[in-house]
Amino acid sequence: MYNHLIPAMHAALPSRISRLWCWLTGQFLPADAPTVPTSQEAEPLPKVEIIAFPGTSDEPVAVTPAGVQVSPDELIQSLLETVQQSSLPVPSATRSTIYSIERARTLTSLQNLKQIPSLQSLARSFSLATHRDDASVTEVVEAVQKDPSLCLRVLRLANSVTISPVEHVNDIMTAVQLLGILRVRKAAYAIFTLRDAHTVATGFDWRHLWIHGLATAALAEELAKQLGLPDNSQLYLAGLFHDIGKIVLSTIAPEAYRTVLIDAWNGSERLEKLEAARLGVGHGEAGVIFAEHCKLHPEIIATIAHHADPTQATEHALTVALISVANFACKSYGLGFSGALLDEADGDFENLPAWTVIAPHCGSALDLETLEMNLREFIIQLKPELQSMRRGI
Numbered sequence: 288m289y290n291h292l293i294p295a296m297h298a299a300l301p302s303r304i305s306r307l308w309c310w311l312t313g314q315f316l317p318a319d320a321p322t323v324p325t326s327q328e329a330e331p332l333p334k335v336e337i338i339a340f341p342g343t344s345d346e347p348v349a350v351t352p353a354g355v356q357v358s359p360d361e362l363i364q365s366l367l368e369t370v371q372q373s374s375l376p377v378p379s380a381t382r383s384t385i386y387s388i389e390r391a392r393t394l395t396s397l398q399n400l401k402q403i404p405s406l407q408s409l410a411r412s413f414s415l416a417t418h419r420d421d422a423s424v425t426e427v428v429e430a431v432q433k434d435p436s437l438c439l440r441v442l443r444l445a446n447s448v449t450i451s452p453v454e455h456v457n458d459i460m461t462a463v464q465l466l467g468i469l470r471v472r473k474a475a476y477a478i479f480t481l482r483d484a485h486t487v488a489t490g491f492d493w494r495h496l497w498i499h500g501l502a503t504a505a506l507a508e509e510l511a512k513q514l515g516l517p518d519n520s521q522l523y524l525a526g527l528f529h530d531i532g533k534i535v536l537s538t539i540a541p542e543a544y545r546t547v548l549i550d551a552w553n554g555s556e557r558l559e560k561l562e563a564a565r566l567g568v569g570h571g572e573a574g575v576i577f578a579e580h581c582k583l584h585p586e587i588i589a590t591i592a593h594h595a596d597p598t599q600a601t602e603h604a605l606t607v608a609l610i611s612v613a614n615f616a617c618k619s620y621g622l623g624f625s626g627a628l629l630d631e632a633d634g635d636f637e638n639l640p641a642w643t644v645i646a647p648h649c650g651s652a653l654d655l656e657t658l659e660m661n662l663r664e665f666i667i668q669l670k671p672e673l674q675s676m677r678r679g680i
Contacts, residue, residue: 365495365624366552370545390567396539397568397576406487406538406577427468428460430475437475441466443675444474473523488537490545496534498673499623500527506622507613509665513658514649519606525590526610528583532574532591533626540566548626558627559595571595597641608644615639620666622673 367373400406431437438459445462446455456462463471487493504526511522537544543565551558562569574591586603590610593600597608615636616622618629637655646653 362621362624362628363552366548366626368492369495369624369626370548371490371492393536393540393566393568393573397535397573400577400580403538406535424460424463424468427471428463431459431463431471440474441471444470487534488541490541491534491537493534493537495624496530496626497623499617499625500530502617502622502669502673503527503529503610503613505669506616506662506665507609510609510613510658510662513661514645514653516605516609516648519586521584521586522606522609524584525587525606526613528574528578528587529590529594529610529614530570530574530625531577532570532572535573535577536562536566536568536570551627557630557632597644600644604644605648608641611641612636612639612645615641616662616666622666622670 431441441459441462442456445465446452452465456465466474504523507522507526511519533544536547544562547558547561547565550556551561555561556564559569559571571592571594575588578588578591586606589600589603590607593604593607594611594614597604597611600607614625615629615633618625618627619636636659642653642655
């Protein structure tokens with residue numbers, strides 16, 4: 288019933304995306320960066336209501352460059368919340384061999400998706416979300432009115448300072464007309480994805496990952512706008528779903544994937560290598576199998592498969608590249624938690640391989656310095672909206 292609706296977060300002003308890890312130390316993550324505490328070494332970190340989106344007001348505030356930084360402790364806490372533990376063990380040198388799981392076993396589980404109720408429910412919601420987008424205002428209003436959380440979210444958006452209504456909006460019809468169907472659809476999809484994020488995989492709370500997906504989707508659309516590229520109806524969903532394979536793997540092999548996340552954080556290996564070693568399948572491949580099962584658009588499937596390296600995409604490469612840049616920026620500024628940290632091997636914004644894919648589609652030479660400035664201000668504007676969304680679930 289809510290298949291027409293997905294979240295919108297458009298707002299842009301100019302500023303500058305700082306270098307990789309400016310939100311941590313202003314430099315690359317050092318070798319002695321904080322590791323996750325063991326239960327013997329430290330008390331559990333205090334719980335926080337929202338990670339990586341500081342501030343408590345829904346109203347936009349003046350944000351300095353420090354306003355887009357996130358501390359190491361905040362990132363550690365988001366990992367702890369994702370794997371639902373108060374403290375986590377430091378990895379042992381032999382852990383990769385102890386927890387090896389053959390590729391054939393994982394692939395068998397992935398082929399038996401119909402036997403996993405939580406993934407079937409997720410698949411149905413994806414299929415509905417991408418089924419049609421020609422809803423009338425009346426249909427949208429009827430759908431919104433049946434969900435109290437969505438009603439509150441839509442009314443809050445309609446009365447925000449970014450919309451600036453002349454009078455306070457109190458009814459859904461006026462709110463939908465003021466916001467537009469596309470923005471209401473996006474707002475609704477944010478509600479639905481975040482609402483069930485802690486129940487899909489046993490022992491995991493993936494709300495931080497969905498925040499990351501929502502941020503990546505919004506930033507990819509803003510990037511396309513800044514570059515003067517044509518509108519693309521699949522770009523937002525491609526950004527939202529690009530990391531879905533992580534949820535899939537955590538569902539079919541929860542204990543193994545929990546150790547993958549912990550060990551990736553502590554620097555044992557990069558996340559992709561740990562996935563291959565422990566499960567025989569990476570989150571990209573797992574996500575593709577799931578997306579094909581859901582019959583998602585080929586553009587979304589290509590993004591899931593190749594967002595880590597868009598130069599490998601043989602189809603829909605521009606969409607894949609835009610999501611790749613947005614994903615990098617979201618990780619850099621701590622927008623949600625994707626389960627993997629950036630390091631020196633990821634490079635920096637100006638040298639991402641995605642630019643070689645994007646450049647031929649632009650009418651003139653890319654001015655990456657100006658683009659960084661514009662995107663950074665968009666990120667500053669985006670954080671309070673994501674925070675509001677997270678608190679409203």
